Amino acid sequence: MSDDDRKPLAQVKTVIDGREVTVQRDRWALDVAREMGISIPTLCNHPALTPYGACRLCVVQVTKGKWTWLTTSCDLPIREGLSISTDAPAVVQARKMALEMLWTQAPDAKEIRDLARQMGVEKPRFDNRLEDNKCILCGLCVRVCEKILGDSAIHFSHRGAKRDVTTPFGEPSETCIGCRACEMICPTGHIVSRLEGSALNISTWNTEVEMARCEQCGCVLMPVKEFEFIRARMGEKIRPEQLCQACRRQKTAKQLSDISTTSGWTAGQRQAKTAEPVTGD
Amino acid sequence: MGLCTCGLANGGGDVLAHIRDEVQKRRLDFVVHETGCVGFCEMEPIVDVLAPGLPRVFYHHVTTEEARELVRSLAAGDFQSESALMRLERDELLRQVDRPLTGKLNGLANVPQMNDVGFYKSQMKLALRNCGFIDPHNIDDYIATGGYASLAKVIQTMTPDEVVECIKQSGLRGRGGGGFATGRKWEACRKAEGRPKYVLCNGDEGDPGAFMDRSIMEGNPHAVLEGMAIGAYAIGSDRGYIYVRLEYPLAVENLRIAIQQAEQECLLGENILGTDFNFTIRISRGAGAFVCGESTALMASIEGQAGEPRAKHIHTSEKGLFGKPTNLNNVETWANVPVILDKGAEWFSSIGNENSKGTKVFSVVGKVKNTGLVEVPMGVTLRQIIFDIAGGIPDGRSFKGVQTGGPSGGCLPASQLDLPVDFDSLTEAGSMMGSGGMIVMDDRTCVVEVARYFTEFLCRESCGKCTACREGTLRMLELLEKITSGQAAPEDLGLLEEVCLHVRDNSICGLGKSAPNPTLSTLRYFREEYDAHVLDRKCPAGVCRALTKFRIDPEACKACGQCPKACPVSAISGGKKKVPAKIDQEKCVQCGLCRDACKFDAVTAT
Numbered sequence: 078m079s080d081d082d083r084k085p086l087a088q089v090k091t092v093i094d095g096r097e098v099t100v101q102r103d104r105w106a107l108d109v110a111r112e113m114g115i116s117i118p119t120l121c122n123h124p125a126l127t128p129y130g131a132c133r134l135c136v137v138q139v140t141k142g143k144w145t146w147l148t149t150s151c152d153l154p155i156r157e158g159l160s161i162s163t164d165a166p167a168v169v170q171a172r173k174m175a176l177e178m179l180w181t182q183a184p185d186a187k188e189i190r191d192l193a194r195q196m197g198v199e200k201p202r203f204d205n206r207l208e209d210n211k212c213i214l215c216g217l218c219v220r221v222c223e224k225i226l227g228d229s230a231i232h233f234s235h236r237g238a239k240r241d242v243t244t245p246f247g248e249p250s251e252t253c254i255g256c257r258a259c260e261m262i263c264p265t266g267h268i269v270s271r272l273e274g275s276a277l278n279i280s281t282w283n284t285e286v287e288m289a290r291c292e293q294c295g296c297v298l299m300p301v302k303e304f305e306f307i308r309a310r311m312g313e314k315i316r317p318e319q320l321c322q323a324c325r326r327q328k329t330a331k332q333l334s335d336i337s338t339t340s341g342w343t344a345g346q347r348q349a350k351t352a353e354p355v356t357g358d
Numbered sequence: 359m360g361l362c363t364c365g366l367a368n369g370g371g372d373v374l375a376h377i378r379d380e381v382q383k384r385r386l387d388f389v390v391h392e393t394g395c396v397g398f399c400e401m402e403p404i405v406d407v408l409a410p411g412l413p414r415v416f417y418h419h420v421t422t423e424e425a426r427e428l429v430r431s432l433a434a435g436d437f438q439s440e441s442a443l444m445r446l447e448r449d450e451l452l453r454q455v456d457r458p459l460t461g462k463l464n465g466l467a468n469v470p471q472m473n474d475v476g477f478y479k480s481q482m483k484l485a486l487r488n489c490g491f492i493d494p495h496n497i498d499d500y501i502a503t504g505g506y507a508s509l510a511k512v513i514q515t516m517t518p519d520e521v522v523e524c525i526k527q528s529g530l531r532g533r534g535g536g537g538f539a540t541g542r543k544w545e546a547c548r549k550a551e552g553r554p555k556y557v558l559c560n561g562d563e564g565d566p567g568a569f570m571d572r573s574i575m576e577g578n579p580h581a582v583l584e585g586m587a588i589g590a591y592a593i594g595s596d597r598g599y600i601y602v603r604l605e606y607p608l609a610v611e612n613l614r615i616a617i618q619q620a621e622q623e624c625l626l627g628e629n630i631l632g633t634d635f636n637f638t639i640r641i642s643r644g645a646g647a648f649v650c651g652e653s654t655a656l657m658a659s660i661e662g663q664a665g666e667p668r669a670k671h672i673h674t675s676e677k678g679l680f681g682k683p684t685n686l687n688n689v690e691t692w693a694n695v696p697v698i699l700d701k702g703a704e705w706f707s708s709i710g711n712e713n714s715k716g717t718k719v720f721s722v723v724g725k726v727k728n729t730g731l732v733e734v735p736m737g738v739t740l741r742q743i744i745f746d747i748a749g750g751i752p753d754g755r756s757f758k759g760v761q762t763g764g765p766s767g768g769c770l771p772a773s774q775l776d777l778p779v780d781f782d783s784l785t786e787a788g789s790m791m792g793s794g795g796m797i798v799m800d801d802r803t804c805v806v807e808v809a810r811y812f813t814e815f816l817c818r819e820s821c822g823k824c825t826a827c828r829e830g831t832l833r834m835l836e837l838l839e840k841i842t843s844g845q846a847a848p849e850d851l852g853l854l855e856e857v858c859l860h861v862r863d864n865s866i867c868g869l870g871k872s873a874p875n876p877t878l879s880t881l882r883y884f885r886e887e888y889d890a891h892v893l894d895r896k897c898p899a900g901v902c903r904a905l906t907k908f909r910i911d912p913e914a915c916k917a918c919g920q921c922p923k924a925c926p927v928s929a930i931s932g933g934k935k936k937v938p939a940k941i942d943q944e945k946c947v948q949c950g951l952c953r954d955a956c957k958f959d960a961v962t963a964t
Contacts, residue, residue, distance in 0.1 A: 128669075130668070130669050130823075130824065130866055131823050131824050131825065132824075132825055133824055133825045133826050133864050136864060146863070147863045147864060148669070148671075149669065152668070152669040152671065153669070153671055154671050154672060167863075170860075171860060171863065171864050174856070174857070174860045174864075175825050175826065175860075175864065178825055178826075178829035178830065178833065179825060179829070181829075182825075182829055202853060203833055203836075206829070206832070213825075214822065214823075214825075214828070216823075232664075233664060233822070235822070236647070236649075236819070236820065236821045236822045237817055237818055237819065237820040237821070237822045237828060237831070237832075238817065238820075238822065238828060238829075238832045239822070240821075240822030240823075240828060
C-alpha cells in the first residue's frame with residue numbers, strides 16, 4: 078500500500094461488477110455500488126447508522142490479488158485494487174441461504190418471505206425455529222436507540238440462538254422516552270406501539286409512556302419524556318411550547334398580527350401598499 | 359508442591375497442608391514452596407524435593423499420608439527413591455544451568471532422569487520453561503532463572519526497530535490460533551498513527567480440554583509480563599491489558615501478584631529500570647464467553663461493551679481498543695518473547711520446521727495414558743505426541759482420531775498420524791493449530807457424536823450477531839442431532855455440508871468461520887461413519903443410543919459377574935455361577951457401561 082493511498086481523502090480505483098470506478102478511499106462498498114445503480118438487498122443497514130454487518134444479505138465476492146472471499150459490502154471500506162462482484166453465483170447462493178435462515182427465524186415477517194421469493198427461494202428447507210416472530214435481530218432498533226438517547230433503553234440480551242432484544246431484565250423501561258424511532262426503523266414491523274388513552278403502550282418493550290397534552294386544546298401531543306428530552310436538547314435559548322400543530326399555527330398567526338399592530342402597521346395600510354403596483358395601467 | 363489448578367483439583371491443597379503441618383510439628387529446617395504445573399497432570403499431586411547438592415526429585419500421586427511419611431523419611435535422610443517418579447539434575451530445562459551435584463546419589467541413581475521419562479523425552483520447554491520449577495508468587499524466583507534480563511537488555515541496548523526486526527527474523531507466529539507473523543503485527547502497530555497505543559494479552563482460553571495458557575499464567579506469570587513489556591517498548595505503547603476469564607481465578611490472582619511485585623521492582627510502571635520508558639498493565643476479567651477470545655470481541659469486552667465482534671477490514675493494529683492502534687497476542691506468544699530476545703532470533707528460528715518456528719504447547723487429553731501439557735518443537739508428528747509422549751491409547755484400545763485446535767479445529771484420522779504438527783500442515787489437512795488443544799479418541803468414540811458435541815458448544819457460544827453463525831450453527835446442530843438419533847434422510851448430509859460451507863464463508867468472525875471445522879473434517883475423513891448412521895441406522899462405535907443395541911456373546915462370556923454389577927438399570931441377568939449374562943433389551947438404556955466393564959470383549963454393540 079502506498080503512502081498516498083493511506084491518506085483519508087485519497088482517491089482509489091476499484092472494480093465493481095466489471096466497471097472501474099474512482100472513489101474516495103474507505104467509502105463503504107455498498108454505498109458506492111448503489112450509486113452505480115447496482116441493487117444490493119440489505120436488512121440491517123441504514124444511512125443514519127454505522128454499518129453493522131449482521132443480516133449478511135449484502136454479501137459480495139471480493140478478489141484482491143490471489144485471494145477471493147465473500148464478505149458483507151455494508152462494512153467493507155473501498156481500497157485500491159479490489160475487484161467486487163455483487164452477483165457471482167456464490168453471492169446469490171449465500172443470500173438465498175441467509176434468507177432461508179431468516180425466514181425460519183422470523184416466519185411471520187412478510188418482508189422476508191417476499192424478499193426470499195424474489196431471490197427464488199420458494200420454501201425454506203428448515204423447520205420454523207420460532208413461531209409468531211418477526212424479529213430478525215438486525216439490531217437497527219438497538220442502534221437507533223443508542224444513537225438518539227445515548228443511554229439505550231433497549232439492547233440485546235443472551236447470546237446465540239437465544240439472542241433477543243429487550244429492556245434491562247425485561248422490565249418496563251425507565252429510559253425509554255417513547256420516540257418510536259425503533260418502530261419506524263424496524264424492517265419487518267416487529268415493534269408495535271398503541272395509543273391507549275393518555276398513554277403510549279410499546280408492547281414489544283413491555284413499556285408504557287405517559288403522553289403530554291396540548292396546553293391549548295388538550296389533544297394528545299407527544300410522550301412527556303420525549304418533550305422533556307427535546308427541551309433539554311434545545312438548551313436555554315429556545316423554549317418549545319407544549320402545543321399541537323394547529324394551536325401553534327394559531328398562536329403564530331396571532332403573534333404576527335400583534336407584531337403588525339404594535340409596529341404601527343394597520344391592516345388597511347398593508348393592503349394599500351400591496352395594492353399599489355396593481356393600479357397602473 | 360505443584361499447585362496449579364490440576365494439582366489443586368487432585369487434592370494438592372490438602373497435601374500441602376499436611377506437609378506444612380508435619381514440617382512445623384517436627385520443627386524441620388525445610389522450606390515449603392508452591393510451584394506451578396510441570397505438565398504431567400496425570401501424575402498430580404506432584405511433590406518435588408530439592409536438597410543441596412542433589413538432583414530435584416519428583417514424587418507423584420502423593421496422598422496426605424504419603425506426604426507426611428515423605429517428610430519424616432526426608433528428615434532422616436531417606437529419599438524414598440523407590441517411590442520417586444523422576445529426577446532432574448539441571449535446575450531449569452531451557453537454560454540448562456548445571457547445579458554442582460556434590461551429594462551422593464545413593465538410591466536416587468536408580469530414579470529415571472527427567473529427560474529419559476517418555477513423557478519428557480522429546481519435549482522442549484520454552485514457553486513452559488519455569489512452570490513447575492519456580493514459585494509464581496515470588497518475583498525473585500523468576501529473576502533467579504534469568505527473568506527480566508531480556509527486558510533490561512532490550513531497554514538499555516536496543517532500539518524499538520531492532521526489537522521488531524529480531525521478532526520478525528525469529529519467525530515467531532501467533533500461538534492463539536491464527537498463526538499470524540508476530541513481527542509483522544508489531545511493525546504494523548508501531549507504524550500506525552494515533553496515541554495511546556495498547557498492548558493486549560489474550561488469556562481468554564476457552565476450548566474444552568485446553569489449559570496451556572492457564573498453566574503459563576498460573577505457573578510463570580512474569581514471563582507474560584516481561585514479554586508484554588518488551589512488546590510495548592517495541593511498539594511504542596505505555597499501557598496494556600491482560601484479558602483473562604474469571605473461570606481462571608488462580609491465574610487472575612497470580613497475575614495480580616506478579617504485576618504488583620514487578621511494579622515494586624521497577625520492572626513495570628513508570629520509569630522502568632530508571633529509563634523514561636513507562637508501561638502499566640491492568641487485568642481485565644472476562645465473564646467466560648468463548649467469543650471473547652476473538653480479537654474484536656475481546657476489545658469490545660475490555661471497553662465495557664457486550665463481547666461481540668466486528669468486521670476487521672480495518673485492522674486492529676490501526677483501530678483497535680478504544681479506536682486506537684492495538685497489538686493483541688496470546689499468552690503463549692508473549693511468554694516466548696523474552697526467550698527470543700535472550701537467545702537470539704537465529705537460535706529460535708533453528709527450532710521447528712520451514713514455516714513454523716519454535717515450540718508449541720499442547721494440552722493432550724482424552725483417551726491417552728499420560729494426560730498433560732506437552733511442549734514440543736514445531737514439526738514433530740502427531741504420532742510422536744500421542745504415542746511417544748502421551749503414551750498412546752489406554753486399555754488396549756486403538757487410536758481412532760484426534761481433534762486438534764479445540765472445537766474450532768478438525769478431527770484427524772489415523773492416516774494423518776504422520777502429519778507434521780505445524781500451522782500450515784494442520785490447516786491443509788482441514789484442521790488447525792488453534793491454541794493447542796488436542797483431544798485423542800479411541801475406537802469407542804463416535805465421530806458424529808464428537809462433531810455434534812463441538813457444534814453444540816459452538817452453537818451455545820455463538821454471540822448471535824450475524825445470521826450465518828447464529829442460525830447456521832443451530833441448523834448444523836439440528837442436522838447432526840437428526841443423524842445421531844437415527845432420523846436423518848440421505849439428503850440431510852448434503853444439506854449439512856451446504857450449511858457448513860455457508861457458515862464458514864459468511865460469518866463475521868473466527869468463531870463462525872471455524873465452527874464447521876469439526877463437522878467438515880469428520881465428513882471428509884469419516885464419511886463411512888456418517889453413512890452408517892444415515893443409511894444403515896447404525897452407530898459403528900456403539901455410542902449413539904438410538905442406533906445401538908448391546909449384546910453379550912454367551913460363548914465369550916465367562917460369567918465373571920462384572921457387567922450385572924456395572925449396569926445402572928439392572929438390565930443384565932445371569933453372569934454368575936457359570937450362567938452367561940444376558941441383556942434385557944426392554945430395560946437397557948445403551949449406556950455402554952457393561953461393555954467397558956467386560957474384560958473378555960464379550961459385550962458387543964450392534
